[in-house]
Amino acid sequence: MKGRIRLPSPRGTFRVWQRNATIFRKFWKTALGPNLFEPLLYLAALGLGLGAFIQEEGIQGQSYPQYIAPGLLASNAMFAASFESTFNTFVKLKIDRVYEAVITTPVNAEDVVAGEYLWAGTRAALYGTGFLAVLTALGFIFSPDALLVSSFWALLIPPLLLLVGVMFSVMGTLFTSLIGRIDLYAYYFTLVVTPLFLFSGIFFPVDDFPAPIPQIAWFTPLYHAVNACRELASGPSIGVLVDVGWMVVFTAALALVPIYFMRRRLIS
Amino acid sequence: MDTETSERLRTGQREATLEARGLRKSYAGGFEAVKGIDFRVYEGECFGFLGPNGAGKTSTMRMIYGGAEPTGGELTVVGLDIRRDERNVKRRIGVVPQENNLDEDLTVRENLLVYARYFDLPRKLAQARADELLEFVQLTDKRGAEVEQLSGGMKRRLLIARALVNDPDLVVLDEPTTGLDPQARHLVWEKLRELTGRGKTLALTTHYMEEAARLCDRLVIMEGGKVVSEGSPRSLIEQHVSPQVLEFRADRGSLDRLLPVVEETADAVENREEEVLVYTAAADALLEKVEASGIPIEHTVRRQAGLEDVFLRLTGRSLTD
Structure with a gap:
């Protein structure tokens, strides 16, 4: 019984998601601000500041702000889901012991984990939608000839960010399910999240590097999230399906592992 | 007629709400917390697990509410096998844990409403029950307060209210008054007696004799993972001292x-x-x-x-x- 992997129930998963949504409704206004502001800082410092030194023709036919804006949408989703599934989940697991209370109800440990995945995805999508709206507006206001978001396909970015959020929630929850001390997250952020942020093709195209750099990048999750966002922001090619497919397979393959470990932590 | 016989007559007709046979629990590393215990709790009674810290009381409680998996023996809760029917067992029991695990991000009343959703209670019913339970545990004035503003006694009462939100057939309480001052403890006892008065089945652990003597119809005395004696408080005293x-x-x-x-x-x-x-x-x-x-x-x-x-x-x- 102990070793058996259990599949979450949709009902229990929804209840856990609903608990988080209830709390989020209370503080979303204060939470949203910094989350919109931070990517704008990157856009200003790098897009405008560094972008001024980048040649006229830009990158792959795009201006530098145009090039990095969709990537920041992807990384913003990664950060939102990573914080949710690391620090926030750790507090609910070990400090407030929210999960301990929840699993004495018909909601099981596996539902708790799945509900948290879905919630992290939702939060990433919500923040991403706000940021997407701001990028679209900024494009119309400041650079109407080179819009930051120029395709109606961009309407698919929020659901894409839901997938990106769930993917990074699975990764963050896996780390959470294995550690005992909150300070160990420094390793996760320094060794996983930050390198992904810098080397996934947000700020420069990794595909132009010599082998094996592009090949390595292909096996990392944010690379595909950035690709997919960029394609949807400016009109996608068929290649976007490969990126989405990669993320779906990666997420599905990994999703049950944190469920297994979290269940073992919650039920002795 | 001796007390044993009268007890059997009194309880013989009733359904067992909770039953363990040869129940065991050992943890990773080999520590054996519960070494094969048997007990039977009948509908409507208050049953106690009395023993010092480390006797295996909390492990037993955790197995009843699904917080620990038995490593041996049988455990039937509200007529269902805990291993096969975990979710349905949890649907029909209420749990008051040893340490406070209220949801700190929610207000007093929201704690009950959100908890009610875990049991799929319809919204209207959940609201009515939350208000009724806040009245019962005398926290109506605090309904909108944040959990961290509550005293230890109030938190414990809110935990009791939360455990009743699904109108459970069995309420499991792990050391319900540990760490409370005497006044708060008496209030909790009063509430628990009211519950047994309403016919609720309670299973509680305690290391306070007074608590066991006041609340429990029957109890087991545990020591080192084993049951060393069983009976009503009075029959235990008559039998042993x-x-x-x-x-x-x-x-x-x-x-x-x-x-x-x-x-x-x-x-x-x-x-x-x-x-x-x-x-x-x-x-x-x-x-x-x-x-x-x-x-x-x-x-x-x-x-x-x-x-x-x-x-x-x-x-x-x-x-x-």
Whole structure:
């Protein structure tokens, strides 16, 4: 019984998601601000500041702000889901012991984990939608000839960010399910999240590097999230399906592992 | 008719709400917390697990509510096998944990409403029940307060209200009054007695004799992962100790001289470091004898025997050790 992997129930998963949504409704206004502001800082410092030194023709036919804006949408989703599934989940697991209370109800440990995945995805999508709206507006206001978001396909970015959020929630929850001390997250952020942020093709195209750099990048999750966002922001090619497919397979393959470990932590 | 028979008659017709046979729990690393215990809790009764810390009480509780998986034996909760029907068991029980795990991000009333959703209670019903339960645990004034603003006693009462939100067939309470001041403890006892008065089945752990004696219809005494005795508080006392206890306190030398004097007539003698406890049905005669012996005794206490004495007789240890 102990070793058996259990599949979450949709009902229990929804209840856990609903608990988080209830709390989020209370503080979303204060939470949203910094989350919109931070990517704008990157856009200003790098897009405008560094972008001024980048040649006229830009990158792959795009201006530098145009090039990095969709990537920041992807990384913003990664950060939102990573914080949710690391620090926030750790507090609910070990400090407030929210999960301990929840699993004495018909909601099981596996539902708790799945509900948290879905919630992290939702939060990433919500923040991403706000940021997407701001990028679209900024494009119309400041650079109407080179819009930051120029395709109606961009309407698919929020659901894409839901997938990106769930993917990074699975990764963050896996780390959470294995550690005992909150300070160990420094390793996760320094060794996983930050390198992904810098080397996934947000700020420069990794595909132009010599082998094996592009090949390595292909096996990392944010690379595909950035690709997919960029394609949807400016009109996608068929290649976007490969990126989405990669993320779906990666997420599905990994999703049950944190469920297994979290269940073992919650039920002795 | 002896108490055992009357107990059997009284409970014989009733359904067992909770039943364990040869129940075991060992943890990774090999520690065996529960070493094969049997108990049966009948509908409508308050059943206690009495024992010192480390006796296996909390492990037993955790197995009942799905917080720990049994490593051996059988455990039937509200008529269902806990291993096969975990979710349905949890649907029909209420749990008051040993340590507060209220949702700190929610207000007092929201704690009940969100909890009710975990049981799929319809919104209207959840709201009505939340208000009714806040009234019951006397927290109506605090309905909009943040959890962290509550005192320890209030938090415990809110935990009790939360455990009742699904109108459970069985309420499991792990040390419901540990860490509370006497006033708060009495209020919790009052609420638990009201619950048994309404016919709710309760299973609780405690290391307070007084609590077990006040609340429990029947109880098991646990020690080192085993059940050492079982019965009603009264039958346990009658079965294991004489009705009266004399406690003599004196220096070691005097106590050593006292022992042969009391051992002749007493039913049982407990020789402890700083005192000698004497169990007897004839306290007056024994006291006279001690006085006549001329042994200097600093302090003598005469009292009725209680569960603490039962525990001491059975295990040679004090419950609060």
